[in-house]
Amino acid sequence: MLCERKPYESPEMLGALGDAVRPGGLDLTRRALEHCAFTAGQRVLDIGCGSGATVGLMMHKYDLDASGIDLSETAIASGLRRSPGLPLQVADGRNLPFGDGDMDGVIMECTLTATGDTDSTLSEAFRVLKRGGRLAVSDMYLRATTEKPPSSVLLPCLEGAVDREKTVRDLEHAGFRLRLWEDQSDLLKELATRIIMKYGSLSAFWSKACGDSECRDTPSLNGAYRNYGYYLAIAQRL
Amino acid sequence: MGELTCVKCKVALVETKTELRYLGRSMEGKALRCPKCGQVCFSEELVKGTIHEVEMTLEDK
Numbered sequence: 001m002l003c004e005r006k007p008y009e010s011p012e013m014l015g016a017l018g019d020a021v022r023p024g025g026l027d028l029t030r031r032a033l034e035h036c037a038f039t040a041g042q043r044v045l046d047i048g049c050g051s052g053a054t055v056g057l058m059m060h061k062y063d064l065d066a067s068g069i070d071l072s073e074t075a076i077a078s079g080l081r082r083s084p085g086l087p088l089q090v091a092d093g094r095n096l097p098f099g100d101g102d103m104d105g106v107i108m109e110c111t112l113t114a115t116g117d118t119d120s121t122l123s124e125a126f127r128v129l130k131r132g133g134r135l136a137v138s139d140m141y142l143r144a145t146t147e148k149p150p151s152s153v154l155l156p157c158l159e160g161a162v163d164r165e166k167t168v169r170d171l172e173h174a175g176f177r178l179r180l181w182e183d184q185s186d187l188l189k190e191l192a193t194r195i196i197m198k199y200g201s202l203s204a205f206w207s208k209a210c211g212d213s214e215c216r217d218t219p220s221l222n223g224a225y226r227n228y229g230y231y232l233a234i235a236q237r238l
Numbered sequence: 239m240g241e242l243t244c245v246k247c248k249v250a251l252v253e254t255k256t257e258l259r260y261l262g263r264s265m266e267g268k269a270l271r272c273p274k275c276g277q278v279c280f281s282e283e284l285v286k287g288t289i290h291e292v293e294m295t296l297e298d299k
Contacts, residue, residue, distance in 0.1 A: 192295045196295065201287065201288065
């Protein structure tokens with residue numbers, strides 16, 4: 001499940017993406033939260049919260065009772081150093097430290113595909129959500145017209161990406177009803193161009209993020225934005 | 239590459255952050271600019287490397 005090289009903790013990845021380590025950054029998070037229309041005080045859990053940028057946003061801008069979990073001790077420690085007292089903890093999305101029906105909302109940003117176990121992660125999200133609770137997911141998906149390209153240990157989310165139909169089936173199988181699907185694939189291009197301008201080329205970026213100038217994953221990663229799309233989905237727990 | 243000078247203003251170009259726009263997107267990069275008239279000079283290396291890669295990305299090539 002965990003990439004040994006932990007790309008999301010690399011200074012290069014953080015330099016290109018900022019604290020919100022995913023396409024779209026906090027702008028897409030705001031869009032997701034607005035679609036969910038949570039009211040002040042509701043409990044919302046961020047699964048795969050990293051250093052807590054979304055948790056901070058939910059608490060301070062939306063007055064939500066937010067918390068976050070992530071498998072990365074480094075990311076959680078970094079978030080707590082910056083904002084002591086932020087309700088972040090190291091935990092596994094497949095075994096959440098919360099009771100049944102504790103949450104009004106769950107958000108997963110570029111997390112579901114990276115877990116390596118979509119069924120268990122969605123099943124846990126279902127368990128901790130109240131009936132009618134909302135789930136916001138933004139993630140990579142495989143374009144239906146392409147064959148699955150070679151995966152990379154650098155980006156575990158590519159390994160777990162499936163096409164739109166399978167994503168929707170997985171959500172429904174776990175007990176959710178899809179309320180909204182938005183294609184946000186342009187955000188991948190936007191991110192790719194930002195990285196190229198900052199590092200000179202995608203290859204240079206991946207070699208740095210990987211820590212290996214002869215990174216063998218570079219070719220598949222360079223083409224990633226062509227084979228994959230990015231989506232925002234809002235689903236409701238039945 | 240030696241110091242480049244603006245043909246019009248006869249002053250040395252300086253490296254500055256420059257906003258580039260292409261296909262409705264804007265991005266930021268470093269380029270040599272004349273501090274007096276604002277004329278920008280892109281090196282061949284930048285055009286054939288970074289800018290070409292951005293172009294290919296935005297055009298889905």
